[in-house]
Amino acid sequence: MKKTLLSLFAAFGMLASVCAENVSVTVDKADYTEDPQITGFTITDKNDILTGTAALEYGTHGNGIWSITFYVKEGTTKEALDASVTSDSFSFSPSDLQVQYLGNFLAGDYTAPISSNGVLFMVGDIQIWVYYEETMEEVEKPVINNGYQIPNSDFEAWASNKEPGNGWNSxxxxxxxxxxxxxxxxxxxxxxxxxxxxxxxxxxxxxxxxxxxxxxxxxxxxxxxxxxxxxxxxxxxxxxxxxxxxxxxxxxxxxxxxxxxxxxxxxxxxxxxxxxxxxxxxxxxxxxxxxxxxxxxxxxxxxxxxxxxxxxxxxxxxxxxxxxxxxxxxxxxxxxxxxxxxxxxxxxxxxxxxYNSKLDSIVIVGTALEGFDKETYSYTVTGQTPSIDQITAYSDGKGASVDVAVNESVATITVKGNDFEVNPENQHVYTVTFNNTSAIDAVNAENITVSYANGLITVNGAEGAQAEVYTLAGQKVAQFICNGTTSVSLNRGAAYIVKVGNYRQTIIAF
Known part of the structure; x- marks a missing residue:
């Protein structure tokens, strides 16, 4: 059902809350020293086109503003409203306050507030605006509590003009x-x-x-x-x-x-x-x-x-x-x-x-993933693919869930927000691809040299790669990052295998 709304409101004004049947509204005003001393306010509907109860409300159109709202009878044209409610429709006490007409009811777009460009009437310091709108009566959707958001958090549903209800109370x-x-x-x-x-x-x-x-x-x-x-x-x-x-x-x-x-x-x-x-x-x-x-x-x-x-x-x-x-x-x-x-x-x-659903960090074999950023979702890492239990991912969500899966050379980390049950779009997926090589694999083995003298192992041509030293029985006795010469204590006269990536060399400790 279509209803046309006529709303009139006055700034700086009226203290007492008053309701009157139909279109006769009287407002008692407290004794303010600076504002006009209005003791009565009446709207006359010449052609009987307004209907309903006129209720005076505070704050509907802004702080310090009292508003009076009427419904225009169904089928009323704008022309009929313009003829029925004019500047002569308003009466005040004391009567020497004059109404100044500033606009035309028919101005502006049909569905927009007529007063969008300014007030229509002035009575001393009182501003009176008139709104004329068409709205479609809608069936309110039920307010449902899904357990993760506050119901009616957009304040679209109102149980009365006294409070929203539907989960919000005053x-x-x-x-x-x-x-x-x-x-x-x-x-x-x-x-x-x-x-x-x-x-x-x-x-x-x-x-x-x-x-x-x-x-x-x-x-x-x-x-x-x-x-x-x-x-x-x-x-x-x-x-x-x-x-x-x-x-x-x-x-x-x-x-x-x-x-x-x-x-x-x-x-x-x-x-x-x-x-x-x-x-x-x-x-x-x-x-x-x-x-x-x-x-x-x-x-x-x-x-x-x-x-x-x-x-x-x-x-x-x-x-x-x-x-x-x-x-x-x-x-x-x-x-x-x-x-x-x-x-x-x-x-x-x-x-x-x-509900957050991103990662704060990824730790692989005890080492934080270098260059990690929660807004970057794909990474490539040089090294062998770790097992699931060697990957730890930390979410930025207090109640978020984190799932880690490893398939061949790709680790997939899925983070779901705590509200995933009702909001399945709230998830983020990160991937880490392992190229299953070490740093030394990219180095030409012909350029690597290993030597040992006076308790010092020198590895050239493999800077930054990890070196491991084993006995001939396969026991690892040392591990270090290649960066020139490294001090390693070995048994004099014994043979050892030095492994650098896929490179192997046997040395005798002297």
């Missing part, structure tokens, strides 16, 4: 002694995402008695006190309340998200991601929590007006959870300090849990 579903007052707390707002789609915006508010941070969690908010710093105010994993705990299989390496942050006093917005065992873990932590932490990652988000990608590594404690009993408590807030400031705005989108 004050609307809070518990605790003062949860009945949750309607006064700052609700998350659905806004445009960093790459289209939706994102979530959190705002902090001054509630007179205290400042309230914007707060969103995969657990549940406990509202236990009027004092923001009281320990009874916290987020926690509610093991007995489905939708307010997050079972998590993965052993991730890092977490990334896109964010914008406008400070009203807070130095940083924050995202925190705590892995823990089957326990009602709290954020901020309480006594006994730390023993149950498996690992955590914290992203601090400084002020930035444009979408920016932030990442942080997971740090592990050494504690592990039994299979099927690991949980994640994720929380987003406008300020890491409870009640630390007001008028902060944190917008977040596309949270991604990262």
């Amino acid at each position: 004050f609307a579903s809070a518990t605790g002694k003062f949860s009945s007052m949750s309607s006064a707390s700052p609700a998350p707002v659905k806004v445009e995402g960093h790459n289209g789609g939706s994102a979530v915006r959190l705002n902090s508010l001054d509630l007179v008695l205290a400042k309230a941070n914007g707060n969103l969690t995969t657990g549940i908010i406990n509202m236990g006190s009027f004092s923001p710093k009281d320990p009874s105010n916290h987020n926690f994993t509610d093991l007995d309340n489905e939708g307010h705990y997050l079972l998590f299989k993965g052993t991730p390496d890092s977490v990334c998200l896109y964010a914008k942050f406008i400070s009203g006093g807070s130095e940083n917005g924050r995202g925190r991601f705590i892995l823990h065992d089957k326990y009602e873990y709290h954020d901020p932590e309480q006594s006994g929590d730390s023993a149950h932490m498996v690992g955590d990652a914290t992203i601090l988000i400084p002020e930035c007006g444009e979408w920016t990608r932030f990442c942080a590594p997971f740090v592990y404690t050494g504690t592990t959870a039994p299979k099927g009993e690991q949980y994640m408590l994720a929380s987003l807030t406008t300020n890491p300090v409870p009640g630390g400031s007001a008028k902060d705005t944190l917008t977040v989108d596309d949270i991604e849990i990262i």
Whole structure:
């Protein structure tokens, strides 16, 4: 079903949250000394084309902005909307505030916001914008927890206009002694995402008695006190309340998200991601929590007006959870300090849990592969092909798997990320080819000379190659890298075989 959306919003304004049936909206405004003293705001629909309940919401179109949204009746043309809602449709109190009409409802592309080039009306310092869009009503896809990513991490699914739900919870579903007052707390707002789609915006508010941070969690908010710093105010994993705990299989390496942050006093917005065992873990932590932490990652988000990608590594404690009993408590807030400031705005989108699937190093017969780089996937090594147990590969992924296979002269090393079960593309394959020669094989044997005198063996023509000295019975008594003359203790008068690659020479020790 197609719906046409008309949204009007005003900056610098209105404090009290008011809903009115149909299109009559009255907004009471607190006594500000610098802003216009508007005590009433009404929209008149001349031709009865608007429908639904007009709800006043804060922050939908930016910090400090109140918005009023209407639906236009199905089949309404733009011309009809233009005729029905004009500059004369707005009335204010005091009445001496004049409406200045700045635009035309029919300007711009049919499917784009009409106000994309500027405001349509000015009332003192109040800006009023009008949006006219067509959207297709869609059936929401079910949000599924695959155990390796946070469900609804792109914030496309919203259970209501008070919180995303579907794995993300705010004050609307809070518990605790003062949860009945949750309607006064700052609700998350659905806004445009960093790459289209939706994102979530959190705002902090001054509630007179205290400042309230914007707060969103995969657990549940406990509202236990009027004092923001009281320990009874916290987020926690509610093991007995489905939708307010997050079972998590993965052993991730890092977490990334896109964010914008406008400070009203807070130095940083924050995202925190705590892995823990089957326990009602709290954020901020309480006594006994730390023993149950498996690992955590914290992203601090400084002020930035444009979408920016932030990442942080997971740090592990050494504690592990039994299979099927690991949980994640994720929380987003406008300020890491409870009640630390007001008028902060944190917008977040596309949270991604990262599982590394590359190598940090390859060790062959006890020696690190020279020139190794995790972004280079193919190598050629001079030497004999080693056995599997002589090759050790180390992954950069905490929970990644490493498989080594040797087929004739090629060693194949496959690294799979810890989320391979649900993301089979997350793997990298390295190959090491052995040419089954030694350094001396490339040297002309006719150029090699070996001599022994006064306890010194001299090998010429094979610099850099490995030399081995054996008794005639086959016992190796010395090994060295050829680099001119080498001191080797041999029994005087005995015969020995000196092997350099495929070259052999018998010497008598004198």
